[in-house]
Amino acid sequence: MMPIHELLARIRWDPEFGKGKFELAYEDKVAHQLKRVPLERINIEPGQHFTFEAEEGDGIVHTVPFHRVRKVWRDGVLIWERPYLEIGGKAK
Numbered sequence: 001m002m003p004i005h006e007l008l009a010r011i012r013w014d015p016e017f018g019k020g021k022f023e024l025a026y027e028d029k030v031a032h033q034l035k036r037v038p039l040e041r042i043n044i045e046p047g048q049h050f051t052f053e054a055e056e057g058d059g060i061v062h063t064v065p066f067h068r069v070r071k072v073w074r075d076g077v078l079i080w081e082r083p084y085l086e087i088g089g090k091a092k
Helices: 004-013
Strands: 022-028 033-038 051-055 061-065 069-074 077-081
Touching: 004 069, 033 051, 033 069
Parallel strands: none
Antiparallel strands: 022 033, 022 069, 051 061, 069 077
16 A cells, blocks of 8 residues: 555646545544545645644644545545544454
8 A cells, every 4th residue: 555645745746646636534533533624625844744734624723643544535536545443443
């Protein structure tokens, strides 16, 4: 599986692949659920290799570690995913 930072770099730097509407889902440790966010609402600071900022629909900005990204969609089609653990330790 391609690491998430490599996939995000490809979206950014490969003009053909980067066409389309991208969304990603990250694991929210407080709400214990996946939060789905359009890529337009993601901010990755130059030189930052561990976290990004995600603005949710309510305008709240969260700092999210890359390792909590679980799914990525391109034009509504799931193109990347990493299983996550539910409370109780079951992989989802």
